[in-house]
Amino acid sequence: MFPSTFDYFAPKTVEETIGLLQRFGYDGKILAGGQSLLPMMKLRVAMPAALIDINHVDDLHGWKEEDGYLRIGALTRHADLEKESALIERYPLLSKTAEWIADPQVRNRGTICGSLVHADPGSDWGAAMIAMRAEVEVVGPSGVKRVPIDEFFVDTFTTSLDMDEIASAVLLPAPVGKVGARYMKLERKAGDFAIIGVAANVIKAYDGTILDAGFGLCACGDIPLRAEQAEQYLIGRQLDDETIEQASRLAQQSARPATDLRGTAEYKLDLLRVFIKRALQEIAAELK
């Protein structure tokens, strides 16, 4: 299929980008990696009158640590974080998630922010960012603000972004303590979206107790979800067989998977329990 016709703009600054968004309103669409937008345009699910290509906006490239956060610019591709050795010790969930996204072609082009804005409930980054308690940096006509990831996802394919706002970066709080993480995903075939996926990010204090536990659930509801009861239960406890078992059962209470061609809701819920249990067992062994 061919997309319908559109005008093309390549702004060089964020301000110019916002000006174009204001000019075109809902008829204007930002183009980042194009890995979700272009398939939708080819299917004519999306028919924007104007494509606003942000790839030439220098300020949106790269990542850096500043003011207690890791700031990942909007044009950071999945592949940029896949083997980034400088981030593996403190932010292990980044590489562990990136390697599960699609195939090398999609990973080399698609961006993390684009994935978050697309807001597919089956987005692996959605779950990972929930587990890492990310904030999305949003720029609009009235300036810059930070939106906690739990408030960013509003509904399937819908975020809290206004039509004249851009997600300029995603911010991860720098961990204080030892970090262990796992991304677990079951897919029908290599490179597919998840039947379900689970992101686990655990920060251990030096006395051995859990300072923070983050669990993001992928393909378990209308939006990426947080397994909050399991998180709250683990904080202040040690990771042992009993707490791991209890947390994995509590995580099921936050999930609302649908029965579909990929499996029944009961099957997915059990998978979720097994994934959280395995993830925590592996993290416990690693953080010993």
Ligand SMILES: Cc1cc2nc3c(=O)[nH]c(=O)nc-3n(C[C@H](O)[C@H](O)[C@H](O)COP(=O)(O)OP(=O)(O)OC[C@H]3O[C@@H](n4cnc5c(N)ncnc54)[C@H](O)[C@@H]3O)c2cc1C
């Ligand atoms: C074959 C294939 C397999 C895939 N498999 C997986 C998978 O296994 N797991 C997974 O999680 N995803 C998967 N995806 C989805 C893909 O990884 C992401 O959705 C994609 O990378 C989105 O990023 P992008 O930069 O390509 O966004 P684009 O396609 O350019 O844009 C997506 C949407 O976000 C908007 N947008 C983009 N960036 C911004 C911004 N900075 N600010 C405001 N709006 C913005 C666009 O206007 C558009 O509406 C797959 C995609 C394909 C094509």
